[in-house]
Amino acid sequence: MPASRVDLTEAAAELLRRLAGDNGPLMFHQSGGCCDGSAPMCYPAGExxxxxSDVHLGDxxxxxxxxxxxxxxxxxxxEYWKHTHLTIDVVPGxxxxxxxxxPEGVRFLIRSRLLTDAELATLD
Structure with a gap:
């Protein structure tokens, strides 16, 4: 089974279920910084x-x-993060x-770890 570049915690999955119920299909774009910091931003799909200039990390x-x-x-x-596996989580704040x-009083954040050599081999 090939490795993935992205996953999410059960807490993030639960929030996505609520957000999808309210907003329909969703998407994430990992913000690169500036005023939002570096955070996974959740939008209605296509918004x-x-x-x-973007890379699709996975679904x-x-x-x-x-x-x-x-x-x-x-x-x-x-280019900076290509060696990492990203896990989307949610925390209060x-x-x-x-x-x-x-508006939910929470925010998505990224937890990361380096991909193993075996994982990188299946992704390249």
Missing amino acids: FRTGA LTVAGVPAPVPVWMSAAQF RGSGFSLEA
Whole structure:
């Protein structure tokens, strides 16, 4: 089975189920910094326009969410993070006003670890 670049915790999956129920299909784009810090931003699918300067990290399949949730990152940021596995989690606190979870009093964040050599071999 090939390795994945992205996953999520059960707490994040539960929040995605609620957000999808309210907003329909969803997507993530890993913010590269600036005013939002570096955070996974959740949007209604298609609201954040991706293009040639973005890398599709994978799709999250979440029980109770009707469509896979694609995860994107800018190509420039991917150059720094291409050796890492990203896990989307959720914690209490105020995130960005642009991400769908902001009114919930929680924020998505990334937990990361280095990919193993075996995982990298299946991804390359």
